[in-house]
Amino acid sequence: MNIDLQSICNDVCIAAKSVGSFIKNEQLSFSLNKIEIKGKNDFVSYVDKTSEKKLIETLSTLLPEAGFIAEEGTSTKKGTTYNWIIDPLDGTTNFIHGIPCYAISIALMCNDKIVLGVVYEINFDECFYAWEHSKAYLNSNEIQVSKAASLADSLLATGFPYYDYNRMDEYIELFKYFMQNTHGLRRLGSAATDLAYFACGRFDGFYEYGLQPWDVAAGAFIVQQAGGRVADFNGNRNYIFGKEIVAGNSACFNEFLDVVGTHFN
Ligand code: 2AM
Ligand code: CA
Numbered sequence: 001m002n003i004d005l006q007s008i009c010n011d012v013c014i015a016a017k018s019v020g021s022f023i024k025n026e027q028l029s030f031s032l033n034k035i036e037i038k039g040k041n042d043f044v045s046y047v048d049k050t051s052e053k054k055l056i057e058t059l060s061t062l063l064p065e066a067g068f069i070a071e072e073g074t075s076t077k078k079g080t081t082y083n084w085i086i087d088p089l090d091g092t093t094n095f096i097h098g099i100p101c102y103a104i105s106i107a108l109m110c111n112d113k114i115v116l117g118v119v120y121e122i123n124f125d126e127c128f129y130a131w132e133h134s135k136a137y138l139n140s141n142e143i144q145v146s147k148a149a150s151l152a153d154s155l156l157a158t159g160f161p162y163y164d165y166n167r168m169d170e171y172i173e174l175f176k177y178f179m180q181n182t183h184g185l186r187r188l189g190s191a192a193t194d195l196a197y198f199a200c201g202r203f204d205g206f207y208e209y210g211l212q213p214w215d216v217a218a219g220a221f222i223v224q225q226a227g228g229r230v231a232d233f234n235g236n237r238n239y240i241f242g243k244e245i246v247a248g249n250s251a252c253f254n255e256f257l258d259v260v261g262t263h264f265n
Pocket of ligand 2 (some may be wrong): 090
């Protein structure tokens with residue numbers, strides 16, 4: 001079946017904005033006693049779960065045959081060809097603490113290929129999106145990754161390890177290297193937003209390990225449509241399900257991957 005990805009993408013952006021305004025509103029009356037703990041440093045609340053249900057309801061009408069890989073597991077439907085990969089609230093820790101950086105991340109996978117991505121950063125009302133063969137956009141304006149020529153000219157984004165501490169020494173050594181050899185590092189706390197900010201040229205690169213598919217699927221797709229490159233720490237393509245990701249522009253990518261690979265492998 002031929003589907004109109006541009007039109008679906010437009011509808012996904014509308015759905016993300018609508019659920020985003022629910023999330024923003026709930027933040028105003030949110031308190032710490034409303035959180036549940038899923039695992040170490042792994043928090044969730046009715047806001048994440050309700051948002052996911054709302055998204056799944058709308059996405060099910062847009063593409064009835066599609067299944068879901070969704071963080072809170074409110075649908076376990078598997079699609080034979082199409083599956084949505086959803087994080088209803090990426091940056092839950094920020095949300096809980098009232099820090100304004102959290103996003104909705106929605107990707108559509110056709111077999112094993114991503115064909116659409118939407119990252120909606122809620123507080124700044126910024127919707128980043130792309131579909132197969134399109135450019136990448138931020139609120140209707142085309143975006144591209146930065147033109148930084150080397151790591152020495154780059155501002156990087158990362159996420160700190162928060163549950164898998166086995167590779168922390170490697171992570172810290174790499175961190176030291178980047179502190180001394182780049183413009184610096186930022187840690188926003190939402191991988192989807194990190195990737196979206198890289199896609200529009202605010203960051204010059206992003207790396208993290210320990211991430212889930214719903215944290216990166218949409219953002220990594222948007223990055224590629226914006227001219228960026230993405231890989232796992234070995235330079236291979238297993239960056240969605242492989243729990244590690246490096247994203248850089250074409251000028252810096254090999255240097256970036258080389259430095260990350262040298263520290264981690
Ligand atoms: P989440 O908010 O959807 O769980 C940032 O490092 C990334 O890791 C985010 O995309 C975030 O996604 C995920 N993450 C999960 N638990 C975290 C925690 N306790 N602290 C920071 N990030 C966390
Ligand atoms: Ca989440």
